[in-house]
Amino acid sequence: MTARFHNPVDTRFGWGCLQALATLTEGQSVALVTFPEARELGLVDRIQALLGDRLVYVIEDVQPNPDVAQLRDTYERFWQQAGDCQVVVAVGGGSAIDTAKALIVGTESGDFDELLALLAAGKPFVPARHKQLIAAPTTAGTGSEVTPWATIWDSASLKKYSLHLDCTWPKVAIIDPQLMLTVPAGVTVSTGLDALSHALESIWNINANPISDTFAISAIEDILECLPRLRRDLGNQELRSRMALAALKAGLAFSNTKTALAHSISYEMTLHHGLPHGIACSFTLPLVLGLAWGHDAARDRTLQRIFGTDLHQAQAQLRDFLHSLDVKTEFADYGVNASEAEAMIRFALQGARGKNFIGAQAA
Ligand SMILES: NC(=O)c1ccc[n+]([C@@H]2O[C@H](COP(=O)([O-])OP(=O)(O)OC[C@H]3O[C@@H](n4cnc5c(N)ncnc54)[C@H](O)[C@@H]3O)[C@@H](O)[C@H]2O)c1
Secondary structure, X not given: OXXXXXXXXXXXXXXOHHHHHHHHOOOOOEEEEEOHHHOOOOHHHXXXXXXXXXXXXXXXXOOOOOEHHXXXXXXXXXXXXXXXXXXXXXXXXXXXXXXXXXXXXXXXXXXXXXXXXXXXXXXXXXXXXXXXXXXXXXXXXXXXXXXOEEEXXXXXXXXXXXXEOHHHOOXXXXXXXXXXXXXXXXXXXXXXXXXXXXXXXXXXXXXXXXXXXXXXXXXXXXXXXXXXHHHHOOOOHHHHHHHHHHHHHHHHHHHHHOOOHHHHHHHHHHXXXXXXXXXXXXXXXXXXXXXXXXXXXXXXXXXXXXXXOOHHHHHHHHHHHHHHOOXXXXXXXXXXXXXXXXXXXXXXXXXXXXXXXXOOOOO
16 A cells, blocks of 8 residues: 655744744735734734734634634625735634634635535635635644644534635644643643544544554654643643644644544534533544444554553543543533434444544444
């Protein structure tokens, strides 16, 4: 089998590397998309100082899980008021980066509903215009800075859309662990588990290959070791750096494989039960590990490099790890009974991500 790995993002990593924004945007006008706490944390002023009068527009009211209800207005104001800017810089968690990915895709009319109709059609399209994206994550989780995908939610209609175009790959990713020092414990855990889920989902995936496996195994080892320690010591710079790198490696792994069953289930749990993304995509990992085991010798070997050869012990290790972070691992813990859970798994296996799961055909 010939493996191919492709990721076009110019990726920078290191403590303080946000500084590179100044040179990366030289001679260009910039719009900033960031999270609500960023101003109070001094981040907006810091970016303003780095960019000077190149910074022409700021969006700082990005809410968790970009939803069409808010995005419509943000999108239309952005194209009316900052349509001339050349670069969009997203500094925030996955919500800010995914919002920015939606903003950079310009429709002919400037109307958001035109974009939504294209997403609803689910077919590839070439946008009328687009802008360049620089993504600087402030959480160690989504990997959105090195993937082309954006998840757009429509909670009122209980739907989600996946945006994915050539132009939604960020041009540059700036992973500066210093930006993550202020992430509270709960978000540190849920985003870290999102990264763990990306790495595992890239392994039990029909698109996996030895290159994506290399990133995934390394990410999983780091997360299993660092996340519980970081939760107890949020100001630890070394642990913040290792989790930032782990989330990046997990992002690189699934940038080439996409996610699988645990994510497919998570969309249902978020839309119908309001579970935060990182918990929704990780509480089923011990269960999905059991469903993945025994379908493909190469996949088993990769999983066994991390968890050993005994499935029950492997599931117990993952369960204990999640419990140690106060994450419950059973559907019943989230108000979903056994028959509802079974129906949800069956439905999730039919979804686009569910079909990437190595056990999907046998199920
Ligand atoms: N595009 C992808 O490949 C991909 C992958 C996974 C998840 N996602 C999406 O990402 C979103 C979730 O992103 P997330 O988990 O990073 O959370 P988030 O961006 O929603 O942030 C969580 C909370 O933490 C706050 N926050 C962020 N950075 C902070 C900091 N440095 N200090 C203090 N507070 C901070 C935010 O304001 C928010 O309240 C979801 O919409 C999910 O669908 C996208």
